[in-house]
Amino acid sequence: DVKVTQSSRYLVKRTGEKVFLECVQDMDHENMFWYRQDPGLGLRLIYFSYDVKMKEKGDIPEGYSVSREKKERFSLILESASTNQTSMYLCASSFLTASSYEQYFGPGTRLTVT
């Protein structure tokens, strides 16, 4: 059974803290994605990666960075957390070869910044 796991389901951090969200997939997928999900806005792409050490900005990269040192792991970093980064964060992965391939999602991390 395919699996994408995220390090935490719920996280509470203080303003200004550095926050790491980890995602691991076991499907040997080339592509990995980080989204944030907010009510009424659907999923918005923060960053994606199509290979180890490669990354591309999505639609809302400001305030975030990412790291992909191994194929199966993709980390999202909030350098200095702010209250407007309170959200649900979803990680996903997919095969590289065609955009017809669906994405597989992790369960999400609900981050609250106080």
Added chain:
Amino acid sequence: AQSVTQLGSHVSVSEGALVLLRCNYSSSVPPYLFWYVQYPNQGLQLLLKYTSAATLVKGINDFEAEFKKSETSFHLTKPSAHMSDAAEYFCAVSGGGGFKTIFGAGTRLFVKA
């Protein structure tokens, strides 16, 4: 550029009634279209996808969707709603050789007993 519009942020149906969730897309290239479902406190999972084969696509749990190019639509239907169908549903589009998938804002389905 690609975009997705889901009509209705909330839809309420009675158990046993027809489910119809509407999705219109915009794409300058032949699109790939997806419906995903998100149950409470879970990630998204694929219901079905259109990849230019049959225009009527069948998915899990008796859901199906029809690709209508002339209407740029990909509406999701199910003949008879079940309480377990209560969830949020997302329509998505990709294509053109890029990696990005564009998601709609989502439609929350309520099923009344």
